[in-house]
Each structure stands twice: as structure tokens, then as C-alpha cells.
Amino acid sequence: MGEIRIIGTAHVSQKSVDEVKTAIDEWQPDVVAIELDQGRYLGLKQQQKNPEIEDILQAKNFTQLLIQWILAYIQRKIGMDVGVEPGAEMKAAIAAAEERQVKIALIDRDIRITLHRFWASMSIIEKFKMFYALIGSVVVADKSGELIDIDELTKEDVVTLAMEEFYKYSPRGAEALIGERDAYMSQNLVRLVASHERVLAVVGAGHRKGIEKFLQRPETIPPLDSLTTQIKTRPWGLIFGVIVTAVFLLLILAIIFSGVGTEVLLQALVYWVLIHGVLTFIFTLIAGGHPISGLVGFAVSPLSSLHPLIAAGWFSAIAEAKIRKPRGSDIKRIMEAESIMEMRDIPLFKVVLVAALANVGSSIGTFAYFIFIFPILGIDPNVILGQGFSNMWAAITNMLPF
Template sequence: MGEIRIVGTAHVSQKSVEEVQSAIDEWQPDVVAIELDQGRYLGLKQQQKNPEIEDILEAKNFTQLLIQWILAYIQRRIGMDVGVEPGAEMKAAIAAAEERQVKIALIDRDIRMTLHRFWASMSIFEKLKMFYALIGSIAIADKTGDVIDIEELKKENVVEAAMEEFYRYSPRGAKALIGERDAYMSHNLIRLASTNERVLAVVGAGHRKGIEQFLKNPELLPPIDSLTSQMKTRPWGLIFGIIVTVVFALLLLAIVFSGVGTEILLEALVYWVLIHGVLTFIFTIIAGGHWISGLVGCVVSPLSSLHPLIAAGWFSAIAEAKIRKPKGSDIRKIMEAESITEMRKIPLFKVVLVAALANVGASIGTFAYFIFIFPILGIDPNVVLGQGFENMWTAITNLFSFS
């Protein structure tokens, strides 16, 4: 078994760039193992093939794409503040290895698998907390003039505190984003060390301790297959959709059997359409979407809110894509944007944002409807529901008694 040496870096640190170059020169490893997957490696080398827009729309991973882009933006903003391009230390490792004709190994898990497992593993509460944290992080990243001491953040006690806080804040998300990748990269480093005398690993400072623990205790490593399999997502969306459909149907039946009249029933149906349609339209416009995309979401939203497998945002996104005509090259523009305002002008970002916010509008519409429908209709819910369900039960009892 060969020797493994780890360099813990910050992805926006000039000192990390210098440390990587020095480690390669001084230690002269047989292979340089880098915290990258094939996609991110090609991205750094600017050799990544632009994806087909149709594939992005068909995948419908709009929320995961937004998270990936926003995290990259926050990192890029910090890099601009300290004058270092994100991933510069990885580029330095690649360049130094190529110059010295040292083998390069990509040891990180595919980013798409990581994001899938990250999103699928988190509870609804964790996801809500994450969105709140991302919004706050964007606001901080957009501030100018703040001095950020990256080297202070790299200190072991600071890194450990940050990791502990992450695990407290979102234990499942942290496991997928940090713990599982520590294990995955450890597997690859052990494999490399079995055929090479000296392996230099260049990884983020947050991964160093976890990898070192796995290398000291390889028996603790989970099977590699368990780190690369698709996770079964919790069907909360399906369950919520079924509940909404059942509650809406029971509400209409209660109104019918309560005897308040068909006029109230029709008003309840009209308000279902109006509340969902208007909120979906408004949120589409907030996202910067075209009014036609908003209109499509407006029409589809009342129906999609009753169907657990269909989302209004998908239809708004398709309409937006037809209008904006995004290109695969938009992804690079998004990754190079220097502000959220600049990102919002890029067609592909606008399409994905429209999809996400249109769905938010439809979801708010569902909650708003059940909260405000009775005051809007001007009827007492206790009377309508009580009398309606009582009459419904009597009708069902009489039907079975007659049969």
C-alpha cells in the first residue's frame, strides 16, 4: 500500500494554490488525486459539452439546478471579493501535474448523483431551512467592501465548527454532501494507493478530517455501491397532492349536501380556479417570465393542483422555453454571471426560475384557498361542514339500508 498525503484547500484561496504547487514540487507524487468528477473537470478545462435544452426540460430537476447555480454563484462572489477564481487550486493541481507528466485521478462523486442524494435525503423542514439560508447567503455575498479572511476559515478548529454546525442544521443533507463524499473519495484513494507509491490528494478543507478518519479505519467505509445508487425519494409531493384532492372533493360534497345551494358550489369552484390561476400568474411574472408563460400556468394550475404528478411550473417552463429559446451555452453564462440580476437575464436561468416560482405560486394558492374560502363565500364553515357531512352520512346510510 502506497502513502497518501492530503492537502486541504479553500476553493477561493490564493495560498491554497501555492500550497498545491509546492506539495507537487516537493513530494513528487506518482498521481495527483483531485476533488473533481468528470463533468466539473471538463468544466474547469472548458471542454464540457453543452447539454441539450430538451434534456434539461425533460429531467424537470429545476429545484436542484437552482440550488447548484446559487451555490456556485455564492462561491464565485466570495472568490471575486478575495481576487481568486473558484477552483483555482484545482486548476493549479491539474496544470502542475500535466507540466510534470504526473497522472491525474478524479476521485469525487458525480455532482448529479450528489445533488440527487442531497435533495432526496432531506426532510421538508430541512429543505425550507436550506432555502432560507441560501437567500441569506445571497444577500451576504452581494455585499461589497466586506473583508473575508479565507485563511482564517481554513483553520482546523474553524472547519470543524462549520462541519458540526452543518450537521446540526441539516443532518441528512450534510451526510449526502459531506460524509458520503468523504467515503467515496476514500474508496478511490485506497484504490490508487494500491497501485501507486505516493498519492497526493487535493480536497477541500472540510473533507480532510473525514477522509483521514476513513483512511485510518477503512473497515468503517460503507460499500461503494451504497454511495452511488439512486435514493428512493419520499413521496411527500404525491401524498400532499392526494390529500389536497380528497379534501377538495369532500369540501365540494359537504357544500352540496349542506343545502346552501348550487350558487355557493359554483362560487367555490370559481374561486379555486381564480386563486390558483392568479397566484401562479403573479409568481411567474415575479420570476421574470413572459405573460404568455404566466397565462399558461394560470390555466393549468387549478387542474395541476388536483393532480399529484403534474406541476403547473412545468407547463410555464415549457412555454417560457418556447419564447426565450435558451441554449446549452447559457449554462456557462450562468456560471460566469457576477450578479443575480445578470443571471436573471439569461434565458435558461429564467426558464428554470419560472418553473420553480410558478410551482410556489400554485402551492400558496392551495393553502390560501382552504384558509380563506369560507370567509370569501360568507358562510359559516361549522354549519356547512357539520350539516353537509351529517346529510351525506344519512344519504349513504339510507342507500345501503335500501339496498
Template sequence: MAEIRLVGTAHVSQKSVEEVRAAIEEFQPDIVGVELDRGRYIALTEEVAEPSVMEILKGGNFGQLLVQWVLTFIQQRIGAETGVKPGSEMLAAIEEARTHQKPVAFIDRDIRITLGRFWGKMGIWEKIKFIGALMYSLVSVEGEKVDIDELMNQDVVSAAMEEFRKFSPRGAGALIDERDAYLAHQILMLGSRYERVLAVVGAGHIQGVQRYLDAPETLPPLPSLTAEVKGLPWAKILGSAVTVLFILLIAAIAFSGVGLEVLLAALLYWVLITGALSAVFTLLAGGHPLSAATAFGVSWMTSLNPLLAAGWFAAAVEAKIRKPTVGELQQIIAAETFSEMRKIPLFRVVFVAALANVGCTIGVIAYFTFIFPILGIDLTEVVTTGFSNMLQMLQSLF
């Protein structure tokens, strides 16, 4: 049976780099497994082609993209505090293994699969809380010293994992538990071919991976850890529901007999509320006034079409004005403060897209919440009378 040793690291710790080197020297493994996938290894060691602005806009996953950038930014800032580039301990493991002429295996799940499953498995409320926590972290990281030795303390790691599990159980399942299982699968496969296996993983994965190594029969099937999360298309469902609800609302007002003036006011407020909030959020993102005007002009329509989004149009205008260039993705990752990040045209374009959509969504909620008090009519009476009159008209036709 193979002898397997795990080394837990903090991803931005010089001490971790030294511990990895010492473990390879002392254990003399037949192979070293590192918590990287091949794509991240290439990103750490080589210049990679950046997607064009149009490719980013066509992707449409602005919220997910911002989360990825902010997570990278936070890790970079912690690394700056310690003088260690994120991923250095993994690169050190690779370098040391090759110095000793030992093969290296990339044992982590593809980052694109992990992020896709992480974002896809979280509920709407979890995503809102998570993004709020990230915004808070941006401020905390810029203003506080980071104690890496404390981060490496296993009790602290366990407590942090449990807190994240309470905060976002589905997100924790994809980001932590699934990767524990995936890493254990890969390590066991290495153990079937080599006698001595050293696996370098983040400290937060040590307990979970070891638990699976001690009881391999509890591992979930490997295909279940890499399959695409295919939940219900909630965005389209909710968008369609808004469209139907709005049509029914306007129809009820039209047939209730309250008058053409009230009907036109209801339509006007739809344009004003969804447009104004979308425009305001575009400006909050640092968008150009023309981008805000675009968001205002299209929100009434995009909010009624689940296949369109106000942020797409606002971002397209913002991109024309800001003219993002090749190389700005690296500038975003290298930014030292969030304010500096916001000044980069590419970030501004994506930020505008995301916040314009948020504003439009809040506008839809505000409209259905406050429209009847604004119009000064009784909801129950209008709906009851309106649908009753519609039913009578249909009966008379058939």
C-alpha cells in the same frame, strides 16, 4: 503500507494552488488524487455541449437546477474576489503531477450522484431553509469581502461544518459525510496499489477523511454511497391528497344543504386563489404577463393533478417569448450579479417555472386555510351535515 498525505484547500484560493504545487514537489508521490470527478474535470477544461431548453423543461427539476446554479454563482463570485477560478487548485495539482510524470486519479463522487442524493435526502423544511439561505448568500457575497485565509482556518471550517449540520442534517450527510467516506474509499484503493499517495481535497473534508483513513473498518460499504435515493414520491402523494381533500370538501358543501351559491363560490375561489398566487409569483420571477396569465389559467387544474405543474406551462410560454439560445448556461455561470443572472432568458424561464409552482402550492394552502371564513360557513357543521347526508343517500341506494 502506503504513505498517504492529505492537502486541504479552499476551492478559490491562490495560496491553495501554491501549496498543492509545493506538496507535490516536496512529497514526490507515486500518484496524485484530486477531489474532482471526471465530469467536472471535463467541464473545467473543455467546451461541453449544453442541454437544450426543451431538455431542461422536460427534466422538471427546476428547484434543484436553480440551487445548482446559485451555488455555482456564489463560488464564482468568491473566486472573482480572489482572482482565482474555482477548481484552479485541482487543475494545478493535475498539471504539476503531469509535469513530474505522475499519474492522476479522480477520487470524488460523480457530481450528479452527489446533487441527487443531497436534494433527495433533504426534507421539505430543510429545502425551504436551504433555498432561503442561498438567497441571503446572494446578497452577502455581492456586498462583502471574503477572507480566504480565514476560510482555510481549520477551526473556522469545523465550525462551519457543524453549523451546516445543525441547519440541514440530511443535506450535510449527503454533501459532507458521504463524500468523506467516498474519498477515503478511493484513497485507500490507491494506497493498495501505490506506495506514496497525495490526495488534494477541500479543507472541509480533511477531518472526516482522515478519521476514516485512521479507522477503515468504520467505512460504510461503497455501493451504499452511490445508490439512488428512492424515498417516497412525496410530490405525487401530496398532490393526490390535495385532490382527494378538494373533492371531499366540495362534496361536503354540496350535500350540506348550504345552497348552490355557496358551492359555486367555493369552486370560484379555488380558481381565483390558486391562479392569482401562481400568477403573482410568475411576475415576481420576472415572467412575461402572458406567462403569468397562463399560470393563472392552469393552476386550478394542475393543483388537482399530481402529474402536472403550473410552472411547466408558464415556462413553456416564457421560453416562446424569451427564446433562450445556446450558450446561455455559460452566461448564467459567468454572471457577476444576481440581477445580471435574472436578465438571461434561460435563467428567467427556469426561475418562472420554479416560482409559478411555489405560488400554486401557497395558493392551495391558503385556500384550505381561509375558504370557510371567506364563505362565512361553519366548518364543523358543513362537514358533519354533508357527510351525514351523503351516507344516508348511499344507504338508500344499497
């Protein structure tokens, strides 16, 4: 059994870069284990193949893409402020190992699996809190002149407090993003140390303590299969869509059976179209989308709101993609953008943002309709619903054979 030495780094710290180089030179490990997966490794080496735009659109995981891009932007912005490229310490470890012909091992979990499990594991409340935090982080990152002491991010007490706060803030999200990866990387390190005398692990400071705990008690490390399978979640989108459709149909039936006349019924239908369509159109424009994409969303939103498996944003995104013609190279431009406004000008980012915000507009339209429809129509909901359901029940009972 060999020996493992762990270096906890800050991903935008020059001190971490120097520490990695020194450790490789002085300790001369047999293998350097790096907190990367194959995709991120190829990305750092600039050998990653750009994905097909059709694959991105067909996957429809627009929210996860936005989260990944925004998190990368925040890290990159901090790196620019302190003059260190994000991932520089990983690049330094790779370069030093290659120069000395030392084996490199990629020990982190596939980023796509991590993002899926991160998103799927969080509750609705945690997701809202995360979006609020991301917006705040973007605002802070965009401010110039902020003094950032990156070296503080590698101190054990500071890291421990940050991890504890993250677990309080979003326990399930933190477990997927940190705890599970600690276990995954520990499993790979145990495998490496069984066949190598010296293993140098280069990981983020936030993972060091968790990995050390697992290595002290290897029997507590969960099997890899349990850390890589897809999380089965309740289809909340489908459930919400079914509820919306049922409530809308019941409302229409109540209006029909209440006897208030076809004029009120037509107004209720027209407002359903207008409220959903207008809000979807507005949010598409807020995302920087083309008016034609907004019009597509306007036309589709009233119908997609009644179909639990269709989202208005998908159609707006397809229209936007036809107009903007994004390319696979746009991903590199997104990763190199120096501001959110610059990212918004990149066709692929705009397509994904249009998809996300068009869906937000359509969802707000649904809530707004049920809240404001009776005041808009100028009728008493108690009368409409009470009389409508009463007459509906009477009609049903009259049709029964007993």
C-alpha cells in the same frame, strides 16, 4: 502499500494554490488525486459539452438546478471579492501534474448523484432551512466591501466548527454532501495507494479530517454501491396531491348536500380557479417570466392542483422556453454571471426560475383557498360541513339495501 499526503484547500484561496504547486514540486507524487468528478473536470478544462435544453426540461429537476447554480454563484462571488477564481487550486494541481507528466486521478463522486442524494435525504424542515440560508448567503455575497479572510477557511479548528455546525443545521443533508463524499474519496484513495508509491490528494479543507479518519480505519469505509445508488423516498408530493384532491372533492360534496344552493357552489369553484390562477400568474411574473407564461400557469394551475402528478410550473416553463428560446451555452453564462439580477436575464435561468416559482404560487394558492374560502363566501363552515356531511351520510344509507 504507498503513502498518501492530503492537502486541505479553500477553493478560492491563493494560499491554497501556492501550497498545491509547492507540494507537487517538493514531494513529486506518482499520482495527484483531485476532488473532482468527470463533469467538473471537463468544466474546469472548458471541454464539457453543453446539455440539450430538451433534456433539462424533461428532467424537471428545476429545484436541484437552482440550488447548484446558486451555490456556484456564492462561491464565485467570494472568489471575485478576494481576486481568486473558484477552483483555482484544482486547476493549479491539474496544470502542474500535466507539466510534470504526473498521472491525475478524479476521486470525487458525480455531482448529479451528490445533488440527488443531498436533496432526497433532507426532511421538509431541512429544505426550508436550506432555502432560508441560501437566500441569506446570496444577500451577503451581493454586498460589496465585505472583508473575507479566506485563509481562515483552511484552519483545522475553524473547519471543524463549521462542519459541526452544518451537521447540527442539517444532519442528513450534511452527511450526503460531506460524509458520503469523504467515504467515496477515501475508497478511491485506498485503491490508488495500493498501486502507487506516493499519492497527493487535493481536497477541500472540510473533507480532510473525514478522509483521514477513514484512511486510519479502511474497514469502516462503506462500499461504493451504497454511496451511489438512488435514495428511495416517500412520494410526499403524490401524497399531498391526493390529500388536496380528496379534501377539495369532500368540500364540494359538502356544499352540494348542505342545500345552500348552486350559487355558493359556483362561487367556491370560481374562487378555486382565481386564487390558484392569480397566485401562479403573480409568481411567474416575480420570476421575470413572460405574461404569456403566466397566463399558461393561470389556466393550468387550478387543474394541476387537483392532479398529484402534474405541476403548473412545468407548463409555465415550457411556455417560457418557447418564448425565450434558451440555449445550451446559457449554462456557461450562468456560471459567469456576476449578480443574481444578471442571472435572471439569462433565458435558461429564467425558465428554471419560472418553473420553480410558478409551483410555489400554485402551492400557496392551495393553502390560501382552504384557509380563506369560508370567510370569502361569507358562510359558517360548521353549518356547511355539519349539515352537508349529515345529508350526505343520510343519502348514502338510503341507497344501501339493508
